[in-house]
Amino acid sequence: MGSHPPRQLLLHFAAAAGALQAPNSERAAELGGSPLQGDAPSLLPEWQALLKRADALAYGGRLHEAFQLYQLVSRRQQLRAEQLEKLVECLAQGIRLREQLPVCWSGGGSLLPPRDWDIFSCRKCQGFLFEPVSLPCGHTFCKKCLERDRATESHCALCKEEGSLAAGQPLRVNVILSNLLAKWFPGQVKASQLRHEGNLLYKEKKLQAALQKYNEAVSLAPNDHLLYSNRSQINSTLKSYEDALHDAETACRLQPYWSKGHLRKGQALANVGKIEESLREFLFCLALDFGNRTAKSEAQKLLLSLFSPIPGNAQEHLPDILQLLSHHSRLKGNLLNSVGSADTSHNLQRLLKVNVEQKKSFPAQEEQKMSDCGSLRKSIQMIESKKGCSEDNKHASAPESALLISEKCSLLKRKHCSEEMRSPEVPCKLMKKGAIDAKGSSAGRRVPFEFVDPSDLDCSLCMRLFYEPVTTPCGHTFCLKCLERCLDHNAKCPLCKEGLSECLALRKYCKTVLMEELIAKYLPEELTERRKIYEEEIAELSNLNKNVPIFVCTMAYPTVPCPLHIFEPCYRLMIRRCMETGTKQFGMCIGDPVKGFADYGCILEIRNVEFFADGRSVVDSIGKRRFKVVEHSQRDGYNTADIEYIEDQKVQGENYAELLVLHDSVYDQAYMWFNSLKQPLKSRILSHFGPMPAKDPDPQASPNGPAWCWWVLAVLPLESRAQLPFLAMKSLKDRLNGIRRVLMFMSRTKSR
Structure with missing residues (x-):
């Protein structure tokens, strides 16, 4: 060319x-x-x-x-670093495809393999939860993480629900969860506190004091990858590059698929002059998280330095990465010269390839330091030789995860561990096999879970295990059903009495995910029993023959709409249960001064419920079937009854012919009466009950009789006591004769 x-x-x-x-x-x-x-x-x-x-x-x-x-x-x-963006993306994509890495969400990225104790980590900072705050959407993060990010985002980092992190939303610590973590993980909680104190000192440029805080934190939680990552940054700022590299390698070993760990490692490798390895780490970081701008920028700078010649009189104008490379001109020259060889593509791909197995077993200390970087092939061979190092060469200050629990650990059994097996560090009921470190001691490292007390996860309202736990904005947790029942009576937290009007207005109670996971993980037997009790209660509430909920209010008829305004706490609960069970049905009866409610009523079916901000609601219901009360009773403040349903007795032959004549006659009489009403009254009737139903071809088709009969009874100006006998009638002929007598009386009254 x-x-x-x-x-x-x-x-x-x-x-x-x-x-x-x-x-x-x-x-x-x-x-x-x-x-x-x-x-x-x-x-x-x-x-x-x-x-x-x-x-x-x-x-x-x-x-x-x-x-x-x-x-x-x-x-x-003269090339610029940003002009190599396409090349960097291509190389990172190649690593992702070659290593079969799943796609990771961008913007801070982690691609963490599931571990038993990851349930207690924050999905923002990836560290152990400190001052946990549960958002309205049900996800939990560190309070500091939410305070830091709420200025730039208002949605949850996991479910992306808008408004979960609104500026006016108070950030209150989840009381139950905070107490549990302090009891189960005192070491990790203290380490997290030291981490935040160290971060404040680092911002204030008090580097040595910050380093001391992190040293204490690492001694308490030697398996926390975030501590090593942050300490690596502090050591880099203090120019302790070897210590920074060691911490970054430890973070990557603890979490091989954490993008930030590989970013720290790439920066540390660049600081000690290991350019090829640094470039590899930046590209692997970018393969894990394509949205990591820092990794992309660093990779572009390193590639630029490898392609661009360095003028001897312009050293001070070059980027920092080129100044770093000034002591490794042989390395740079050999890499560029190798481009012209037939094996260039193969060599560079080998250089940039990151082996997952190597990430998992990379020793903390190298057996041999690379002193001569003059040959690219020699460098690659040196990197690959690390894979064969003995497992015994791992650094003693970076023990394996102290919180890992065997996947084959059987379900927790409710019995105490022996005194030798207990530790307040981590909660569990069984000792993990092989949980002793190399020195034969489990203190502070391979600690077993202690017995989990089920009472730690009891609702303070029902005194039973949390079922569908919900955390309020004030930080208190209750069973969903318990909280709803309390808000029926008072829109305040049952414990701290803080107002929950906004929570009630939204009527969106999301279960606290972490609390559910804790219960499912550590108390599976108790949860199974709790779920069984709940399902039995729902099955009992779903029975439409026994203990049927009764709304004592007005007269209701089959096929006739019956709108209701619900404001009393007991009926709020009743309507909510009707919706939860899926029956969407309840009984309607008029009051009785002796029995409490009448012996006859009508089943109503809920078609729609519209809730108001103060907890009131308007229920759109319609009549379905008539019933007779067999036994009166009560449940949770509202009336219930055992019932049996009523149906019309059918007739045949001559009786049916007479019934048809009577049916047509009364229908015409009712139609004429309605049309004789004044227009304002007709309009009100039509708006409330709808138009008069058409005449049925077969009046006995429905077990309740023709729909127009009930519509006429609903609009006739009769007292409830006069209307009640019509519900009890099993003879359509008697009901038609009764309606005819009322219409005749209404006509005579009008004519006078």
């Missing part, structure tokens, strides 16, 4: 660059590698066309040719 490519070749490079936007990377590389026919004026400067062609080749997987072009561009035009 000459120093000045022909015009049509430059146009061809531009076409290849456009193909980068297509999903087919092979097509992009294909365009970048084949000449174009014809002649056309140049649209791009020569170096820009070369750069776009290099990007196209990289996307097509042809790294050998791409690197040659990047080097050529750097000789003709």
